Amino acid sequence: MMVENRLERIRLLSERFQELQGLRVAVAGVSLAAAMGVYLMVAPVPTNNGALAALLLALAPMVPGVWYANRYYSATFGRQVSNPVARKNKATLVFLLVYFGSGWILNTTFPAIPSGAPTVATVALVSLWVAVRDWPWRGYYVGAPVAVALTFASTASAGGTLDPGKTLAFLFLATGVSLVPIGVLDHLLLVRLLKESRESLARRVN
Amino acid sequence: MQTSLRVSMPTPFEHLASFDRLVHEPARLAILTALSACAKADFVFLRGLTGLTKGNLSSHLMKLESGGLVSIEKTFEGKQPITYAALTTEGRDVLKAYWKRFDRVRKGVRQLKTLRVS
Numbered sequence: 001m002m003v004e005n006r007l008e009r010i011r012l013l014s015e016r017f018q019e020l021q022g023l024r025v026a027v028a029g030v031s032l033a034a035a036m037g038v039y040l041m042v043a044p045v046p047t048n049n050g051a052l053a054a055l056l057l058a059l060a061p062m063v064p065g066v067w068y069a070n071r072y073y074s075a076t077f078g079r080q081v082s083n084p085v086a087r088k089n090k091a092t093l094v095f096l097l098v099y100f101g102s103g104w105i106l107n108t109t110f111p112a113i114p115s116g117a118p119t120v121a122t123v124a125l126v127s128l129w130v131a132v133r134d135w136p137w138r139g140y141y142v143g144a145p146v147a148v149a150l151t152f153a154s155t156a157s158a159g160g161t162l163d164p165g166k167t168l169a170f171l172f173l174a175t176g177v178s179l180v181p182i183g184v185l186d187h188l189l190l191v192r193l194l195k196e197s198r199e200s201l202a203r204r205v206n
Numbered sequence: 207m208q209t210s211l212r213v214s215m216p217t218p219f220e221h222l223a224s225f226d227r228l229v230h231e232p233a234r235l236a237i238l239t240a241l242s243a244c245a246k247a248d249f250v251f252l253r254g255l256t257g258l259t260k261g262n263l264s265s266h267l268m269k270l271e272s273g274g275l276v277s278i279e280k281t282f283e284g285k286q287p288i289t290y291a292a293l294t295t296e297g298r299d300v301l302k303a304y305w306k307r308f309d310r311v312r313k314g315v316r317q318l319k320t321l322r323v324s
Contacts, residue, residue: 007239010255014243017251078251079288083244198257201236 006200012137013193017080019130020193021073022186027065029179031058036173040166048114051169055116058176077190114168123175124148127182140185147178228273229304233258234266238275238293238301246279246292267291275300 013020035058036051043050082088103118127144134141151174155162162170229235236256241247253263270276275297279290293301 007235010236010239011243013255014240014247017244077254078248079290080247080251081245081290194254197236197255201232201256201258 006197009193009200010197012134013190013197014080015083016134017077017190018082020186020190021069021077022183022188022190023072024066024069024183025186026180026183027069028062029176029183031060031062031065032176033173033180034058034061034176036169036176040169040173045165046163046169047165048116048168051114051172052116054169055172077194116168116172120148120168120171120175127178137189138186141182143182144175144178147174150174226300226304228269228275229300231266233262234270235304237263237266237270237291238297241276241291241293242298242301246290249289249291252291270297 032055035054039050039054039057040046099118099122106113106118124145127141131139131141148171151170152167155164155167155170229238233256237252240252240255249260249263252258252267253260256263258266267276267278270291271278275294277292277294279292281288281290
């Protein structure tokens with residue numbers, strides 16, 4: 001039973017190694033939250049289109065930040081290629097096609113829905129899926145959909161008091177803020193799993 | 207009751223004795239398990255995962271490679287040399303067979319426990 005637990009941990013770590021490199025997510029979250037925070041403070045009248053422009057600005061610190069985090073992980077924790085790459089690439093391509101296709105249909109059919117809202121909803125749903133898939137290890141992923149749901153509930157379109165023009169900026173802000181602890185917790189889980197794996201093996205060998 | 211069990215199927219201890227030593231060793235089993243969950247992994251990753259020294263990990267990988275369970279690939283990223291290890295098809299089959307046998311041992315131990323209780 002002990003052997004199985006140890007190997008299950010090793011398997012989880014190896015399978016989720018790329019996903020557990022959480023500092024990349026945390027950097028993306030900080031960039032998103034900072035861009036939206038600055039936009040909400042600086043813009044005289046925040047609008048949903050303005051929030052989309054701020055999202056593009058968030059990419060400026062995000063891209064080099066994620067690149068640095070990538071380098072840190074490969075230098076400190078090593079490199080690993082997920083299994084199987086070809087199938088994952090195909091799945092990503094299909095997902096992107098469906099995502100942009102449905103986004104375009106939503107934009108043209110329901111102009112009342114802000115352009116970035118499906119993105120936020122997708123991030124929330126994917127986070128929920130990760131929490132369920134890796135329960136209880138990564139249960140903290142529930143934080144993202146909860147943050148998005150709470151923010152949405154406070155907007156005018158859901159009966160709240162928040163100005164409709166600020167909806168998108170606040171949704172992006174909530175997503176960014178929730179991604180920071182999620183990323184840090186993923187990173188800590190990676191470190192913890194590595195440590196436990198090493199210690200249990202040392203106990204077995206000695 | 208115990209005699210009939212011994213005649214009809216091998217005991218868990220007999221199963222244990224038949225385990226492939228190349229796979230059953232804790233460090234090598236950890237390496238194989240890690241490699242079974244990915245396409246390939248480099249030396250630094252495997253060292254971080256197992257906590258083995260460079261020399262020990264090299265020796266285990268060499269044994270696995272000579273057993274045909276693992277393939278080693280040496281490449282460069284820029285000027286940095288990287289050693290990747292990947293499970294071969296034979297390695298995957300052997301690991302699968304190992305887990306099947308392991309399950310049989312576990313079931314056998316469970317049966318022995320119930321026999322002792324009754």
